[in-house]
Amino acid sequence: MSIPNKINAEHVQSSIEEINKNGIPRNRTFDRYFLLISEKKYPVKYVISLASKYTDNNSGALAPNVFNTYQAQKYLTNLGFNIIDKYDNTETTNEGFKLLNLRIVNNKLLGTINYSFINQEDTQNKIYSTVIIGPNGTGKSNLFRIIIELFRELHSQSLGGARFYNVDGRFDLEFSINNDIYSYTNLIDENIAAKFTIAGEVAQVFLLKNGEIIEFGDAQFPLAIVANSIMLTDKFPVLNNDAEKFPIYKYLGVRNTPQNASTRSYVRRTVDYIVSEKDSNAFRSGLSKVTEFLGINNSIEVYYLTINAPTFFKGETSLETFRKYFSDLEEKYKGKEYPPQKLNVYQRLVKEEGVIKSLSDFCNRLFSEGRLQKNRKGSSIKKIAYNLVEESSFQLLKKEAELLDHLRAIGLLYAPEISLNQSGEYNLQESSSGEYHFFSSMVALMATVKMNSLIFLDEPEVSLHPNWQMKYLSFLRSLFSDENYNTCHILVATHSHFLISDLEGDNSKIIGLKKVNNSKDGNNIQVVDLPRNVDTYGWSAEDVLYNVFDVLTVRNKYIADEIGGILDLLSKGQPNEVNRLPSNKYQLLLHLKDNLKDIDPLKQVVMSILKKVE
Template identity: 30%
Template sequence: MSFVPDLFIGQVISNDQLMKIFRCGRQGGMRRSLKTNTLVLITDYTDDTYLDAKPDKDDNYVWKYCGMGDNGDQNIDYKHNKTLYESNKNNEDLHLFKKEAPNSYEYIGKVLLIGEPKRIKDPNKNRKLLIFPLEPVGNTQDITDFLNNIGFKILLKEEIIDGSTNYLAAKKYDAILKLMVANKVDTLIGSDGWFFNSKGYFYNQYSKDGWGKIQDIEDKKNLFIGQNKYINPYFSASLVYSEQDNSNNMEDENKMGKFRLRTLNFKSYNVNYKIDFYNKDQELSGKGKFYTTLILGPNGTGKSIVLSTIQKIFLDMYLLSISRKENHAKDIEYELIYTIGENKFKLLKENGKPTFYKNDLKVSLKEIVLPKRVISCAFNIEDRFSTTSAKVLEEYQYLGLKNKKFKYLLENLTSNIIDAVLTDNKFLNDLKNVTEFLGFGPELKIRLPFKGNNSLEDMRNNNYVTKLLTNANEKSIVAADIIAFWKKYRTYNLVDPNNKTINYIENGLEIFFDFSRSADYEEMYEDFDEIKKQIKLGVFRIPDIEMKKNGKWFSIEGSSSGEFQYMSTMINILTKIKSKSLILIDEPETSLHPNWQYKYMSVLDKIFKEYNECQFVMATHSHFMVSDLKNESSSLIELKSKSNELVISKNINESVYGRSAEDILYEVFNMPTSRNYYIGKDLDEVLQAISLDRVNDDIRDKAHKLFSMINYLKESDPLKELIMVIYKKVTDIV
């Protein structure tokens, strides 16, 4: 959902008010905020550095906004020029202000980029400027809702719908414009940035040029080309097609309640899987906590396949919802059922075609509410999860090791921490739960040592930095920005060396985060963004992340593999989690000491206690983790191979919380251990029942359980022969 500022068109505010409303930085004509997912644009008529022109009649009252860059030709890839240029595709909200007096910012409103930026000559310097055409959005409406509200008969009469195909007919764009005016709609919006406004400007990722003005384009098909599948509610093959219009009955997904998986049936590698994720006698409420499902089963039963299939199904749904082609679960036939609050959703794919259901009624994809985010985690370089880039899709986040080097892990962790600090005020407070579990203090340092022979003097030398950028073929950074950054922080440190978040250290840089000061960092976006770009540029060596332990700073690179795995996983999840997220973790016990495994679930409860609308699903072999699972907020399922072509799940209904390791191994994993008390107890009960001729169904179940363990016993073990004799005796008694 887009951020809506508490402002009216024409309202004048101060710079401090602007910062507070949009949670952005203090300076600059383009100010980005991750917290509000906005790019604030300020057209400044008090400074002639940039050539911002006021809207005029000759140019259809379009706002002409000058790009970033003080020196040389302005580059489309430079800093927020690129953010602005890709704003439609990336669903980045643009908000425009004009400044005509010091500390006075008049709100123009939310705007859209309506065309390719023009290159013009700078009248003050020998260079070229980028001029971005912007148009206020005004009153907006979703295109599918608009078409539903107009109705099929009127659309057919006006020839907006082709009667033979039910396709939208772009050649009748003028009829659409008249209906927009009649319904007081300034801009129609669709998925993946598609829009069409009352002046005829449009954006369509599938059109030849991407955007333009429909009146000026010869081929009018560019308006709707490739979009009928995603926005046309009267086209039967459309993902928004519904036999009845439910647009007025759609609920606010933010108020719907908790996300919970129910069942999954699918076929993979010629094996059918039938999985129940919950105990049917359990309400799945979790009593105010997030819900956890542990998946058990011998190797080869498909625990990892189940996790990756869930991930791939939702990833494809996310892609379809933004008008992208799905291809991750394309060869899988499936039925996935989940609930959000009181609503039940079913995603079904048969014969290659997806269909959607809400509360057992067939609906369009638009009426399906998906988890806010799916996060997949693994500490195995050969995991089965998809690795789609977060730049393509924010809703899916891959936090694994596949095809990654250790250097990437630390760089990625550093970037995630910085982004989370800028995005969510709760992040550092939640991170404190992780550090407390590990015995660390509520502080964090990121040290960035220069790479090779780089030095402070080099980073302030124009020739050196220019060569560095040329070798890296980097266009999003200019030498002047790098030089200004290092001059700025060297000066700050000399004036006040003890009270800065970003500090110059000998041969590098240091970032210090105090977990109690999260609100202080949001205005530092531009500086943090500069650091991230210099990391990618190769200015620094591998980042060094440090925590404080027993009053001394401690590098996590020197920690044990278990400490590093646990810390990096928890921090990464914290940087990405949202309400109603689904978190999939494959073998979380990897490298963890048994003590940590034993406390894993309870610490997870503490770390993510604010995310009670989420669900964690984990595949594990750890009996210690099972014994830390609380029955009222979890389910425990075991995968069983019924044949070479069928895997089913069995819900383990009894409470396992707090039970001993031997008890869990025997009762849950069907695994005997030497001198196991519980095996002896069952043997005694079965032998006594045989001797007293009191064999009943309960005794037979115990005998079957004992018999299921013989494959784990050595041939020389006398217990194996005893169990076989007992089993034969019990099964012979009718």
């Protein structure tokens, strides 16, 4: 179902008259497009919804989930009405990439729900942050997975591939790239859909650009989609084989397959990200910010430990050394079903011209240049170290990274480690869980986030001290303060009220999720947008609990301030208004009476005020 073609200008005029009489509901205001009549502004979708009531069908107001804003503004334009884009000729635009909206209908996990990810009035001169906060069971992680799967599906179709059908139900994913608005959707007018076919069959899913259907091959994407989590149970896709190739997607998590996780693999990936970073100066500057935040010395070392050093790291390694070692290994496993992986890798590298000779020369060079450090007394294991703070050492790691990885793959080096220096050197895996997760996450983000990136952070507060949580988003803004990152959009899923006390209001949005029992529409999750004019920056944890979660804590200063304001109102009233309050303040007192704990002394104050005003 979509906009009935029987709606005409008279029906629209009747809709306008109804709006003039009854006003516009809070949940039906406009975000971008509006109908302008006699200098009054009317939301295009709400106008169409009401206009449907006045057609011959008399079927009532049209539900907002069966058509989109662009269909509404185009329909009204065709009827001759003046539709205004409030961002025309203004400085506030969705520069770069922004995720705008996701409407989900009849999804098995999320039900029917609409998420609006940005405030259109916000400035776009900094990286934009959307924080989605709510208790367990409100679908935050599944929401992130669905968004990524929809982009992956669209990417596949843009290359002529098939849909994956990993998202059930109906959907409309809306995003902007440099002010062009794209919508990937299967929520579209059946009459329009019938005009488009794929392989002779009516299309089931569409891509729109600024309200017009376009070919999938014309799709635009964020330059990178980055998914970060340190939880074993994150729901981000882990893509491994060629059939799942999605090159703009980077998974920065602890799982190395959909079913398995490894902290050692996570560290190795972190080193890979360090090596792949092209702008070493900016990267090392970011590393300095990370170490300063953690309160550790500005010393970060990547190191590798040798295996079989007496054979390969004594300065006498040759092609024959490699041939004999792996021939003996092959003989040992002859006839066995599963030879070691390092043998398979060696046999592949032998076929690549010059690779084994390069590895032999590298082993000898490490010895002759005195770069093989003692690891511990009495051990033959040697250490190959690179100090990331020093530019020359950083560049040397990048230059030798492929050789090091080959040696690791054929079993002559252990997987890399990262050492930090606080009150004595220790490796990353020996650090506190908070340090480990924070450092690894930030390094991975610095190496993968580009301009026009979409970044997902799932519960970054895990293992972080509350003080670090309260500084987390501020640190991210500092880390990505370069103007190239102004075009990025960060989505954070969290349980932590500490996290949003550091959120700046002019380039961020908070979306609250609540569980709802026995809802009329059958949906168990409710979206609660925090009003834009409420800026949480600098709030205490109590302020956040009261304003966002509606949790009343004992001796909450914010509540005390509210009650103080009511007492002030009463004291300043005129003689004929003694003991009278505005309705909203009275309702607040009733709410506090019902929800404050009996042990809270503020409850007694509330009860005393109510006795007076009642």
